[in-house]
Amino acid sequence: MSQASTADQVPPPAPSSAAPERDWAATLQTVLLPLLAIFTALVIGAIVIVVSDPEVLRLYRGFFDAPGEALRASAASVTRAYGALMAGSIGSPGEVVRGFATWGQTGDGAALVTSLAPLSESLVATVPLIFASLAVALGFRCGLFNIGAEGQLLIGALASVWVGYAVTGLPWIIHMPLAVLAGALAGAIWAAIPGYLKARTGAHEVITTIMMNWIAIRLVDWLINGPMERPGAAAKTREILATSYLPQFSSDPRVRFHAGFFLALAAAAFVYWFLFKTTWGFEIRTVGASPDAAEYSGMNISRNFVVAMGLSGALAGLAGTAQVLGVTHFLAAGFSPGFGFDSIALALLGKSHPAGVVLAALLFGTLRAGATKMQSLAQIPVDIIAILQALIIMFVAAPAMIRWIYRIGAERAVGEQVFTRGWGAS
Amino acid sequence: MSTIAESPTTATPPVLELRGITKRFPGVLANDNIDLTLEAGEIHALLGENGAGKTTLMNVLYGLYEPSEGEIWVRGQRAGIREPNDAIDLGIGMVHQHFMLIPPLTVTENVMLGIEETRAGGFLDRERAAQRVREISEQYGLEVDPEAYIRDLSVGVQQRVEIIKVLYRDADILILDEPTAVLTPQEVEELFDVIDSLIEQGISIIFITHKLKEVMAVADRITVLRNGRVVGTTIPEETTEQSLATMMVGREVSLVAEKSPARGGEPVLAVENLHVLGDQGSPAVQGVSFEVRAGEILGVAGVQGNGQTELVEAVTGLRKSVAGRVTILDRDVTDSSPRAILELGVGHIPENRTRDGLVLSYPVVNNLVLNTYYKQPFAHGIRLNEKEMTSHASKLVKEFDVRTPSVWVEAANLSGGNQQKVIVAREFSRPISLLIAAQPTRGLDVGSIEYIHGRILEKRDEDSGVLLVSSELDEIMALADRIAVMYRGRIVDVLPAEATTREEVGLLMAGIRPEEGMS
Numbered sequence: 045m046s047q048a049s050t051a052d053q054v055p056p057p058a059p060s061s062a063a064p065e066r067d068w069a070a071t072l073q074t075v076l077l078p079l080l081a082i083f084t085a086l087v088i089g090a091i092v093i094v095v096s097d098p099e100v101l102r103l104y105r106g107f108f109d110a111p112g113e114a115l116r117a118s119a120a121s122v123t124r125a126y127g128a129l130m131a132g133s134i135g136s137p138g139e140v141v142r143g144f145a146t147w148g149q150t151g152d153g154a155a156l157v158t159s160l161a162p163l164s165e166s167l168v169a170t171v172p173l174i175f176a177s178l179a180v181a182l183g184f185r186c187g188l189f190n191i192g193a194e195g196q197l198l199i200g201a202l203a204s205v206w207v208g209y210a211v212t213g214l215p216w217i218i219h220m221p222l223a224v225l226a227g228a229l230a231g232a233i234w235a236a237i238p239g240y241l242k243a244r245t246g247a248h249e250v251i252t253t254i255m256m257n258w259i260a261i262r263l264v265d266w267l268i269n270g271p272m273e274r275p276g277a278a279a280k281t282r283e284i285l286a287t288s289y290l291p292q293f294s295s296d297p298r299v300r301f302h303a304g305f306f307l308a309l310a311a312a313a314f315v316y317w318f319l320f321k322t323t324w325g326f327e328i329r330t331v332g333a334s335p336d337a338a339e340y341s342g343m344n345i346s347r348n349f350v351v352a353m354g355l356s357g358a359l360a361g362l363a364g365t366a367q368v369l370g371v372t373h374f375l376a377a378g379f380s381p382g383f384g385f386d387s388i389a390l391a392l393l394g395k396s397h398p399a400g401v402v403l404a405a406l407l408f409g410t411l412r413a414g415a416t417k418m419q420s421l422a423q424i425p426v427d428i429i430a431i432l433q434a435l436i437i438m439f440v441a442a443p444a445m446i447r448w449i450y451r452i453g454a455e456r457a458v459g460e461q462v463f464t465r466g467w468g469a470s
Numbered sequence: 471m472s473t474i475a476e477s478p479t480t481a482t483p484p485v486l487e488l489r490g491i492t493k494r495f496p497g498v499l500a501n502d503n504i505d506l507t508l509e510a511g512e513i514h515a516l517l518g519e520n521g522a523g524k525t526t527l528m529n530v531l532y533g534l535y536e537p538s539e540g541e542i543w544v545r546g547q548r549a550g551i552r553e554p555n556d557a558i559d560l561g562i563g564m565v566h567q568h569f570m571l572i573p574p575l576t577v578t579e580n581v582m583l584g585i586e587e588t589r590a591g592g593f594l595d596r597e598r599a600a601q602r603v604r605e606i607s608e609q610y611g612l613e614v615d616p617e618a619y620i621r622d623l624s625v626g627v628q629q630r631v632e633i634i635k636v637l638y639r640d641a642d643i644l645i646l647d648e649p650t651a652v653l654t655p656q657e658v659e660e661l662f663d664v665i666d667s668l669i670e671q672g673i674s675i676i677f678i679t680h681k682l683k684e685v686m687a688v689a690d691r692i693t694v695l696r697n698g699r700v701v702g703t704t705i706p707e708e709t710t711e712q713s714l715a716t717m718m719v720g721r722e723v724s725l726v727a728e729k730s731p732a733r734g735g736e737p738v739l740a741v742e743n744l745h746v747l748g749d750q751g752s753p754a755v756q757g758v759s760f761e762v763r764a765g766e767i768l769g770v771a772g773v774q775g776n777g778q779t780e781l782v783e784a785v786t787g788l789r790k791s792v793a794g795r796v797t798i799l800d801r802d803v804t805d806s807s808p809r810a811i812l813e814l815g816v817g818h819i820p821e822n823r824t825r826d827g828l829v830l831s832y833p834v835v836n837n838l839v840l841n842t843y844y845k846q847p848f849a850h851g852i853r854l855n856e857k858e859m860t861s862h863a864s865k866l867v868k869e870f871d872v873r874t875p876s877v878w879v880e881a882a883n884l885s886g887g888n889q890q891k892v893i894v895a896r897e898f899s900r901p902i903s904l905l906i907a908a909q910p911t912r913g914l915d916v917g918s919i920e921y922i923h924g925r926i927l928e929k930r931d932e933d934s935g936v937l938l939v940s941s942e943l944d945e946i947m948a949l950a951d952r953i954a955v956m957y958r959g960r961i962v963d964v965l966p967a968e969a970t971t972r973e974e975v976g977l978l979m980a981g982i983r984p985e986e987g988m989s
Contacts, residue, residue: 322852323844330840333829339788340818340826341841342809 080446081439089432090122097121125424132417133410135162157296164301170409174308175363176387178315179356181396186352187332192253193360194384195260196231200361201368203230205375208284219287231361232354239353243346280376290370304366316398328352389437483546485510485674491540500526502698508674515677515689519915521885523698524678528645532564533557563636564645573621578603581635606637611667626657645676654773655976682711719917732951735764738904738935744794746784754780756959762935769950770939777959778939782908786818787811817897821908827893830882835863837881838896870895887918905929908939957981
């Protein structure tokens, strides 16, 4: 093997940026497969849109009399739906450019703000998803299935809201970070309980986190209808003080984009650094990849379970925190439309890698924001988005299907990929 | 089916002939133009190191892989074998290294699985099947009770059940894939008797192995593979173990490790009256005591499953003991954490290298710091120093001759020998005064074994104490200065290596005391 000889005379240590010498084909596939999965989901979604449109279906009954008409109507229906989805999630690039032009020439930012509103909504929807799916991904890295992100984010939101309205007289520079910290800490504690139970008693975290979800949901229900209820209103807490707000960038209520987005990106960067560049992350990943090898190497598996769950809970807590401090400014019933559960799928979609998770969250946030517009503009039910999301997850989770559809050769099985054969043989 | 020539004569065509078999995998030429003939009634040994292409070739023959080129001829006729069923129809049967038996079912039920005999109405006819199993068992001297449950049978008998499964399907060409890997020395002898009886009854056998002794003992002809090619075919009378080893490896190999007398200093490990439970909660180690001194190798011989695994786990902190004491370098480390024990200067080559010794999905770099990652210079505080880790890995890969295209290759992609060298490199690169090596060369080829044995002796000569646990008698005989024989959780005897014989240790391993009978 010619490669073996290069290993024999290893040059001075490669710089730390030394990316592992990776198979280009494999790298291409890791990017290509999710893209094809999304594309395939959109194609199948288009079929669903067509068959769910009664007008188009009526034309298909007379397909053989006027095939062109049916096909044209189908195309129009799909274009209308996806066009509305685009408009609702990203907006129109032309309008953004015109908005900038007007603003630059006249100083009137109204058009610009309007044009940016859809994009802003998409990013707002993305923020809690990034936090919560980072939480699940971090758990996965330690071999833990944290199904409790939903409960942890509720508890995080609860703590942040309480600090937000009950702690008074602090300047923004102290109050806001305090509220953020409270959310992270509360989430961490809530998740560390199942972590501790697993380490101590072996109780499976899937069971305990689900239980903790129910406790969190009921606890929040009780608090917002009882001790924390806003005087004169039902099922919501008081408004938090402005000193605890995550800053927004526009006074226009249509542009709710807030600093939580940057916080989420920072969290992703932190998780990457923590997992791949620190001894703690090394331990967590080792425990996840091979508990036996971790134990053999002298790592404390129990401690890693607690640490990983705690960190995971902190991230999930921040999902709730960002939502209350940046968007709603109070906690009410039905606060989370299931961010915590979507995040499980997103962590899988992003292959438990912080960068992948951010991209997956952006995709889902965008779809979610666009769905509302699609319903109002094109009369396409929001459920189509749920179908699209499900299809994307299904195709990403089952890459064999995508490989089969597009005739992409399988990756070489890891076990068979033996570089070195024999011993001392040339 | 059984009209095959009763006695091997040169006039009949070979029962099996592989002509120019080539099998390519992406980037790998696993079999390169291989010719192989099997005469009727012959034991043909296929010898080669791991990765030499033996298993690929047999999988081609058995219909699991389709050859890229080449032809298979059975009894003088071209055969198209596309799946195992085709092979079975042609009378070719394979006994895999890992048994495919269902423990809670009986021998008969296991044998009839897939070709169940039925009565009218679709009911299983166990009686008829059992009758055939009994006939086969008697005909070939296999001594298997058709009504016995698999879970109650020893490994050796289970293997005979596998052989019955194949004979039940009327196979007369038998492929045995590393059949002795899981057997005790006594069971190996019994297997050889079974093989003789099979041959007498007109069965032809391909015997795959990398063990030279067995080849010399049992084979009629020997074909040596290296790097997917046939290096040569010979007969035992015309060759020696040494020259076979040279053919296999492609260079001179020393089969017997050069060894100077042990120095034997202060005790580095003392185990006193240790009791440990097994996974099922039953006693696995029952009152074991021994000492390992600096500069000596204490070999623990024993058939797999006599408490050695639990003993090593208890000594290294991976398993709690129920009674007794473990002292390492004068410190009581009974039930200490694995890290506390490692940090005393204990190197551990674990029995299961792919489960415990390595994280297969990690690159070599990370595997080489698996138990030192938190120390200078690999970490500053909690920050990992990738540069140091990489240069450390590059250095060790060179020093320990790990064949890998890069230190960033995942451990899963290395061959067994190279995986083991990664572990040895990691453990030996730390300052250690006690080495615990459990089955350090299991499944490795001659070249790797030579290398690892040499390294272990080197460690001993640097005045480390070595606890060597092995079920390979040859390994114990080659390395140990003193031999402790373990049987049913107890150490039945500790013998000085130079004053003992292979046979003596072999009997003790089977629980038989040469002079006094059973203890």
